[in-house]
Amino acid sequence: MGIRSFVALELSDEVREKLVIVLQRLQRTGASVKWVEPENLHLTLKFLGEVPEEQIESVTEALRTVAQATEPFSFVVKGVGGFPDLRRPRVLWVGVEATQPLMRLQQLVEKAMEQLGFAPEERAYHPHITIGRVKATAGMEKVREILSEYVNVKFGEVFVSHLTLFRSDLSREGPTYTPLAKLSFADVNAD
Numbered sequence: 001m002g003i004r005s006f007v008a009l010e011l012s013d014e015v016r017e018k019l020v021i022v023l024q025r026l027q028r029t030g031a032s033v034k035w036v037e038p039e040n041l042h043l044t045l046k047f048l049g050e051v052p053e054e055q056i057e058s059v060t061e062a063l064r065t066v067a068q069a070t071e072p073f074s075f076v077v078k079g080v081g082g083f084p085d086l087r088r089p090r091v092l093w094v095g096v097e098a099t100q101p102l103m104r105l106q107q108l109v110e111k112a113m114e115q116l117g118f119a120p121e122e123r124a125y126h127p128h129i130t131i132g133r134v135k136a137t138a139g140m141e142k143v144r145e146i147l148s149e150y151v152n153v154k155f156g157e158v159f160v161s162h163l164t165l166f167r168s169d170l171s172r173e174g175p176t177y178t179p180l181a182k183l184s185f186a187d188v189n190a191d
Contacts, residue, residue, distance in 0.1 A: 002050030004168045007063060007109050007182065008042040013127070015156040016041055017079050019094060022080075023131060025146050026092075027048070031091065031139030033132040040177050043096055043129055045109045045163065048118055056115070056165075060181045062112040063165055067183035069108065072161040073101035077129065078154040080147045090134050092147070094155065096127035103127075105163070161185050 013018075021036045027035055051059060076097040082089025096102070106125050112122050134140065165181045 003053045003056060003180075004170070005048045005051045005059070006044055006166050006168060007113075008044045008164055008166055009160050010164055011041055011043070011077070011160070012156065015158050016176065017156045019129070019131065020093075022146075022150060025134065026143055029142040029146065030101075030137050031134075031143045032136035033134050033139075033143065034174070035117050035118055035132045036130055037174060040175065041129055042164075042166070042177070043127060043158075045106045046113055047116075047120070056180060058116060059113070060165060060183070062116055063163060064183045065183065066105070066108045066112050067163055067185050070156045070163075070185045072185050073099070073105075074157045074159045075099055075102050076154060076157050079152060080126075080131075080150045080164070081128070082147075086147065088137075089140075090144050091130055092129065092132040092134065092143070093128035093130050095148075096129060098125075109163070109185070112138070114126065116175045125166070133164075143164065 019041055023035055023038065026033070048059070077094060078097060079094055079095035081095060083091040083093065105127065105136045106127070111122060132140060162182045164179050167178045167180050169176045169178070
């Protein structure tokens with residue numbers, strides 16, 4: 001049994017608080033959706049799945065190399081949507097603008113993990129913050145109505161100076177995410 005893990009960027013408190021307001025409105029619809037807990041909101045760069053315990057160290061080292069080749073940057077959290085779409089979504093998300101530094105970092109993480117034997121993601125990377133997983137279509141009309149108000153809303157900008165390797169423990173109450181390692185980006189002020 002390995003450690004279920006993923007690589008992600010954490011959100012700022014300011015953006016998280018704005019998303020919580022949206023989540024609370026959505027939860028009140030009573031729709032059949034498993035909403036993401038506020039403390040679990042994040043931007044996934046790469047889902048690793050079950051990682052053998054003895055491989056966590058090499059994953060951490062590879063991510064440290066990636067982090068040190070990355071300068072701190074910001075990303076904009078804006079808009080909402082669903083996969084495959086909002087008409088019949090399975091996943092509901094808040095958008096993240098696909099800026100060059102973000103896409104470069106995701107590519108570096110992808111390549112580094114591929115070198116360690118993790119399968120490359122087949123779909124193109126679409127940066128997003130998952131806010132809910134749809135269990136049934138009941139109540140979705142109201143959810144779509146609320147989300148339509150946020151299609152062009154900017155929730156803020158997140159400044160990132162590290163990436164995080166998370167452990168994900170699943171239980172009936174939902175997942176618990178625990179940081180295994182926080183890897184700092186290149187220190188631009190160092191000489």
